[in-house]
Amino acid sequence: MRLAEAVVTIVGMGLMGGSLGMALVKGHACKEVRALTRRPSNAEEIVKAKAAHKAGTNPELLLSDADLVVFAAPVRTIQRQIWALHAFMKPGAVVTEMGSTKGGIVGAFDRLPAEISAVGGHPMCGKEVSGLAAADPDLFQNKVWALTPSAKSTAAAFRLVEEMVLAVGAIPMSMSPDRHDRAVACISHLVYLMATVLVAVAEDTANDLPEVWQLAASGFRDSTRVAAGNIVMMMDILATNRENVLEMLGKARRQMTVLSRLLEEEDESGLLELLTPLRHRRLGMFPLDLAAEKAVIPNAP
Amino acid sequence: MRLAEAVVTIVGMGLMGGSLGMALVKGHACKEVRALTRRPSNAEEIVKAKAAHKAGTNPELLLSDADLVVFAAPVRTIQRQIWALHAFMKPGAVVTEMGSTKGGIVGAFDRLPAEISAVGGHPMCGKEVSGLAAADPDLFQNKVWALTPSAKSTAAAFRLVEEMVLAVGAIPMSMSPDRHDRAVACISHLVYLMATVLVAVAEDTANDLPEVWQLAASGFRDSTRVAAGNIVMMMDILATNRENVLEMLGKARRQMTVLSRLLEEEDESGLLELLTPLRHRRLGMFPLDLAAEKAVIPNAP
Numbered sequence: 064m065r066l067a068e069a070v071v072t073i074v075g076m077g078l079m080g081g082s083l084g085m086a087l088v089k090g091h092a093c094k095e096v097r098a099l100t101r102r103p104s105n106a107e108e109i110v111k112a113k114a115a116h117k118a119g120t121n122p123e124l125l126l127s128d129a130d131l132v133v134f135a136a137p138v139r140t141i142q143r144q145i146w147a148l149h150a151f152m153k154p155g156a157v158v159t160e161m162g163s164t165k166g167g168i169v170g171a172f173d174r175l176p177a178e179i180s181a182v183g184g185h186p187m188c189g190k191e192v193s194g195l196a197a198a199d200p201d202l203f204q205n206k207v208w209a210l211t212p213s214a215k216s217t218a219a220a221f222r223l224v225e226e227m228v229l230a231v232g233a234i235p236m237s238m239s240p241d242r243h244d245r246a247v248a249c250i251s252h253l254v255y256l257m258a259t260v261l262v263a264v265a266e267d268t269a270n271d272l273p274e275v276w277q278l279a280a281s282g283f284r285d286s287t288r289v290a291a292g293n294i295v296m297m298m299d300i301l302a303t304n305r306e307n308v309l310e311m312l313g314k315a316r317r318q319m320t321v322l323s324r325l326l327e328e329e330d331e332s333g334l335l336e337l338l339t340p341l342r343h344r345r346l347g348m349f350p351l352d353l354a355a356e357k358a359v360i361p362n363a364p
Numbered sequence: 365m366r367l368a369e370a371v372v373t374i375v376g377m378g379l380m381g382g383s384l385g386m387a388l389v390k391g392h393a394c395k396e397v398r399a400l401t402r403r404p405s406n407a408e409e410i411v412k413a414k415a416a417h418k419a420g421t422n423p424e425l426l427l428s429d430a431d432l433v434v435f436a437a438p439v440r441t442i443q444r445q446i447w448a449l450h451a452f453m454k455p456g457a458v459v460t461e462m463g464s465t466k467g468g469i470v471g472a473f474d475r476l477p478a479e480i481s482a483v484g485g486h487p488m489c490g491k492e493v494s495g496l497a498a499a500d501p502d503l504f505q506n507k508v509w510a511l512t513p514s515a516k517s518t519a520a521a522f523r524l525v526e527e528m529v530l531a532v533g534a535i536p537m538s539m540s541p542d543r544h545d546r547a548v549a550c551i552s553h554l555v556y557l558m559a560t561v562l563v564a565v566a567e568d569t570a571n572d573l574p575e576v577w578q579l580a581a582s583g584f585r586d587s588t589r590v591a592a593g594n595i596v597m598m599m600d601i602l603a604t605n606r607e608n609v610l611e612m613l614g615k616a617r618r619q620m621t622v623l624s625r626l627l628e629e630e631d632e633s634g635l636l637e638l639l640t641p642l643r644h645r646r647l648g649m650f651p652l653d654l655a656a657e658k659a660v661i662p663n664a665p
Contacts, residue, residue, distance in 0.1 A: 187581040207578055238575055249569040250580040254587045256623055257558050262642045264615045268550040274539055276649065277508055279551040280488040285586040286555045290646040298636055305627055312624050314565045316617065322557055323613050326606055335599055341563045345591040348577065 064130055064157075064219070066226040072097040072129035074144055076109050076118070078190060079161045080135030081198030084114035086231035089200045093227075099125045099148075105195070112195060126151040131223060134160035138167060138299040145171045154178035157220040159227075161186060163247065163296060164304040165211045165240035172215040180220035183211035183240060185247070186233055191291040201232070208233035211240040248307035252300055253315060256308070258290035365431055365458075365520070367527040373398040373430035375445055377410050377419070379491060380462045381436030382499030385415035387532035390501045394528075400426045400449075406496070413496060427452040432524060435461035438600040439468060446472045455479035458521040460528075462487060464548065464597060465605040466512045466541035473516040481521035484512035484541060486548070487534055492592040502533070509534035512541040549608035553601055554616060557609070559591035 071093045073080045080098070087096045098115035099122060100106055109118040119125055126132060132152060134141040141162045152158070158181035162168050165183045172181040188206040190197055208228040212221055221237075228235040238246075261283070269275045301308060325333045372394045374381045381399070388397045399416035400423060401407060410419040420426055427433060433453060435442040442463045453459070459482035463469050466484045473482040489507040491498055509529040513522055522538075529536040539547075562584070570576045602609060626634045 187579050189581070189583065206581065209579065236575075236578055242573060242575055243579075246569070246573055246575045246579050249566055249573075250576050250584045253565060254562055254583050256620075257562060258587060258646075259639055259642045260616050260619045260623070261555055261558060262646050263619045264554060264612055265550055266642070266645055267615055268547070268612070272543060272547055272550075274537075274543055274547045275551050277537055278488050278510065278544075278547050279649065280490070280507065282490065282555050282590045283551045284650060285589055286559060287646050288586055289583045291643055294636070294640055294643055297639065298632065301627065301635060302630075302632060305630065309624060309627050311565055311569070312620060312627070314568055315561050316620050316624070318561045318564045319557075319613060319617050319620070322561070323610060323617070326602065326610050326613070329603075329606065331599060331603060334602060335595070338560055338598065339595055341560045341567070342592055342595055344567055345559075345563050345588050348580065349585060 064223055066093050066131075066223060066230055069093045069130035069223065070095045070097065070128055071131045071133065071227070072099055072125050073115065073133045073135055074099045074148065075134060075136040075140070076100050076105065076114060076195050076198075077135060078193045078195070078197050078202075079186065080133070081109070081112065081114045081195040082200060082202040083133060083135065083161070083231060084109070085112065085198055085200035086203060087227070088113050088116065090230055092230035093131075097125045097129065109195065112198070113200075114195060114198060122148055122151045128153060129156060131157050131159065131227065133227075134158070134162070136162075137293070137296040138162040138164050138303050140299070142167055142171045146174065149175050149179060152179055157181070157223050159184045159224045163251070163300045165243050167303045169211075169213045169215075169240050172213060175215060179215075180217040181213075181215040182220050182224045183213065183243075184224060184228070185209040185211070185243065186228075189292070191288050193293040193296070203228075204232040206233050207236050209243050210235050210237045211243050212237060213240055244304050245307045245310075248304050248311045252304060252308045253311040255289045255292060255297060255300075256312065257315065258287045261287050262290050365524055367394050367432075367524060367531055370394045370431035370524065371396045371398065371429055372432045372434065372528070373400055373426050374416065374434045374436055375400045375449065376435060376437040376441070377401050377406060377415060377496050377499075378436060379494045379496070379498045379503075380487065381434070382410070382413065382415045382496040383501060383503040384434060384436065384462070384532060385410070386413065386499055386501035387504060388528070389414050389417065391531055393531035394432075398426045398430065410496065413499070415496060415499060423449050423452045428454060430454070430457060432458045432460065432528065434528075435459070435463070437463075438594070438597040439463040439465050439604050440600045443468055443472045447475065450476050450480060453480055458482070458524050460485045460525045464552070464601045466544050468604045470512075470514045470516075470541045473514060476516060480516075481518040482514075482516040483521050483525045484514065484544075485525060485529070486510040486512070486544065487529075490593070492589050494594040494597070504529075505533040507534050508537050510544050511536050511538045512544050513538060514541055545605050546608045546611075549605055549612045553605060553609045554612040556590045556593060556598060556601075557613065558616065559588045562588050563591050
């Protein structure tokens with residue numbers, strides 16, 4: 064099956080599901096985009112926002128002839144929905160999802176009937192605001208979209224999901240569910256926890272030094288942005304990726320012990336030796352920063 | 365003395381000094397803007413960039429009739445420059461500076477001759493790139509500019525420096541040098557160290573999981589931006605604000621211990637109780653985020 068001939072039903076019309084629907088509608092990428100939503104009052108708004116051609120609350124109507132079903136919600140909601148809704152799907156349907164962690168999703172996939180195949184997915188983008196009002200058809204443009212094939216992923220299912228990812232402008236990247244979960248524990252979940260730590264330290268310091276809130280500038284703002292993210296999503300992430308997150312927290316705590324010791328010992332050359340390569344690593348990660356850096360005239364005098 | 369009649373000499377034409385010069389020139393804020401730079405080859409570029417009316421390397425020519433002298437460099441460079449250059453200044457001259465910490469600066473001020481007065485200052489803005497090429501006359505618009513009066517600050521000196529801050533569009537905020545240093549340890553220096561920790565953990569994890577670099581998205585990018593900052597400036601900050609930074613690192617480490625314990629114990633309600641108010645604190649800090657949050661339609665279904 065090609066995407067152009069497929070009926071695609073998105074279950075969950077928040078930031079991610081809404082953006083996917085908008086991108087598919089805008090790109091005329093499939094035969095029909097449908098949205099399954101929980102509240103009847105949302106259906107009209109979803110169609111008006113061009114996030115789906117058809118929207119409603121009836122799973123039988125919206126799922127029974129869907130070729131591709133995309134779950135877009137916090138991870139544990141997806142797990143429950145897969146279990147609650149798979150009986151409405153037709154044999155041969157392909158399931159994918161946009162959850163933040165994969166360990167628990169693979170388990171949910173494994174309980175699907177044999178005639179339904181499934182491929183995990185995770186677009187590496189987001190905003191600190193959630194909901195359809197924040198949805199954007201260009202959200203996925205040039206963003207990496209991890210695909211995590213497992214025992215339930217047939218080659219045909221993988222191709223269909225990959226085609227959808229490409230159709231919305233994202234870059235598919237295939238990896239095992241385990242490697243995905245460990246990588247995002249590092250570059251996403253630890254980042255969230257560290258952002259909450261910064262807010263907590265500022266809050267505590269503000270008790271006797273309210274100036275901290277006035278002095279907080281763009282550095283603090285950018286570094287704590289993710290602390291404002293959807294809390295239900297984050298709780299699901301921490302619960303379903305606990306061991307990997309604990310591993311990364313442990314690494315961060317050890318690194319902070321090293322920093323504290325170097326500062327306590329006033330070991331300036333040790334600090335310089337530790338921090339200089341990290342600075343270059345960060346500059347090298349994002350080529351635009353590097354270009355700006357190269358244009359610099361040394362501080363004077 | 366009013367700013368409009370003052371000759372202002374900026375010592376150091378990096379991001380901060382260059383931006384200040386550009387803002388003063390653009391706003392016709394003073395009688396003349398001069399730049400004292402270390403390298404003769406920079407002088408032409410400075411005048412061409414409209415960062416000063418006159419630029420050069422000769423302190424006698426550029427400082428002897430300056431009414432206001434602004435030092436803009438990493439903190440320990442400012443300390444050395446104040447000592448090396450004050451003999452060129454006229455009696456009645458006012459000194460200010462744009463350094464990141466104040467403890468050591470106050471000590472340098474105290475050694476100035478009696479007829480020179482001084483007021484510490486620190487604009488709360490920056491970029492992860494440095495140098496005149498990154499300078500921007502609008503850098504200070506609507507940004508807080510801390511002013512840190514000390515024993516060397518006469519009322520007249522304070523008024524002149526405050527007038528300069530207002531002239532470039534910034535919001536002056538007066539506080540003691542001690543309170544300034546403790547507050548920036550929290551909302552700036554700790555933020556920098558935590559950003560380097562995130563890069564270090566990613567670097568370490570990438571050894572056996574190179575996917576981390578491909579999956580790093582906007583959250584990681586924003587949260588680690590300051591890790592790419594000027595290393596000389598950061599080393600001066602850590603050396604001159606060591607005890608406050610150690611205090612904040614200690615608070616962060618304790619908070620991370622709490623997070624690790626809650627995760628280890630799978631205490632989900634404890635995590636929710638800890639993280640929810642931090643999320644609201646972060647949302648409340650930046651009203652635009654809050655407005656976006658309020659516009660949200662709950663996740664569905």
